[in-house]
């Protein structure tokens with residue numbers, strides 16, 4: 165199979181939604197029957213985003229094979245349904261560290277190691293991996309043209325387009341901003357012109373320009389951009405703001421993105437069938453044709469930046485799509501009710517979700533939220549840390565172990581409580597016996613490699629709520645955590661109606677806890693939000709929103 169390459173770069177400002185452009189184009193090519201693979205190349209120097217703050221960089225997405233990746237990989241998966249692999253995401257840090265490892269191993273003996281060719285060769289190898297497996301390979305370069313860190317990447321894709329097997333074809337898409345200046349009521353094309361000039365100065369002439377703007381860009385401005393930027397006017401694609409990201413594939417098709425790209429490859433419209441946009445039309449309709457509204461409180465620590473909980477947010481939208489309702493998330497900083505009654509914040513919410521997180525800050529507030537949901541019979545969904553804290557709450561208040569806590573916070577807890585220790589019901593994974601169910605990397609100095617990462621399977625018990633929801637007794641979900649619930653508390657909790665309804669295949673690690681006699685109370689050690697898709701909502705999110713809808717009818 166001949167693979168064609170599409171490179172997506174960004175100009176003018178960051179946060180223009182390059183990832184969304186690429187994900188939508190991937191979906192449109194699939195809708196025409198092509199196979200696609202989507203990749204992200206990030207110019208920052210972290211080896212992966214695993215150690216970055218979610219408040220700065222947004223959520224860390226995790227693949228089945230255990231890579232910690234940029235959140236754009238989540239968009240790619242949600243739009244194309246293709247599960248990414250660790251080989252679909254790379255940073256400058258990883259590229260440099262590979263080059264340096266090779267240098268130490270003596271792979272370049274006698275040579276002076278330089279950005280060109282050593283670093284650029286490594287980038288090109290990354291891009292070409294899997295050549296021939298799909299019709300299209302789409303590669304997004306993170307950051308904005310002009311960033312110093314990005315230069316080796318732009319140089320590598322420039323070289324790539326000139327080399328390789330005969331007939332290798334590449335197209336460059338540049339995403340820019342066309343701002344509207346209210347004072348003179350005009351759309352300004354100059355930033356786009358400058359950005360393209362910058363790109364051309366490093367040897368890349370874009371074939372397609374995707375121009376982001378508040379409103380559709382009139383033909384006159386598109387023609388001007390085409391003239392000044394040396395692209396065809398039908399390859400200047402207007403990309404106005406949309407009220408839902410799930411309308412993007414249809415909108416981009418309407419504005420001619422996939423036609424322009426295919427034309428550029430010599431695959432003209434006439435020869436290609438129209439794309440089958442049925443599933444996207446259906447998703448678009450479901451996003452707007454809603455019959456109700458449910459309010460879900462999300463009690464977290466990184467609520468200042470919605471991107472920090474990107475996949476949770478999207479999975480809730482999908483849960484809404486499954487139930488024909490709009491889900492209104494209410495983001496609540498857990499610290500606000502650390503020592504206060506949470507009712508002032510949580511009253512009026514139809515469900516409560518405590519997402520994953522790290523560190524002690526806000527944990528007491530989240531424990532209160534879990535207790536509030538348990539006692540008042542409000543649907544509760546605890547994800548990873550949200551499950552661990554719900555277990556702590558139940559061990560404290562049902563079993564009566566007042567100082568129940570987590571090994572993750574024990575030092576901070578002792579420091580704040582005059583040295584008083586916790587009884588840890590949540591343990592560091594490294595202290596568990598390594599079982600055949602998991603290949604846990606032992607703790608070391610490498611902070612990026614001490615977690616249980618990627619897909620692991622779990623067994624669901626007969627008669628449990630989750631087995632009914634999944635309609636299966638064996639599931640596979642993605643993990644990203646260091647700590648585990650101590651299975652030793654199982655019996656005591658079961659006396660109080662708390663079931664460990666999902667376990668690792670060897671029966672050692674609790675994967676799911678649920679309360680039998682409750683409107684909906686489920687805690688999961690994994691991250692179901694990572695596998696939810698708009699046209700295939702995750703069953704747990706779909707059922708959680710169904711329960712929230714039921715709760716809203718009681719009010």
Ligand code: GLN
Nearest residue numbers: 520521548549645646647
């Ligand atoms: N901090 C917890 C752990 O490492 C939970 C992690 C998470 O929520 N992703 O186990």
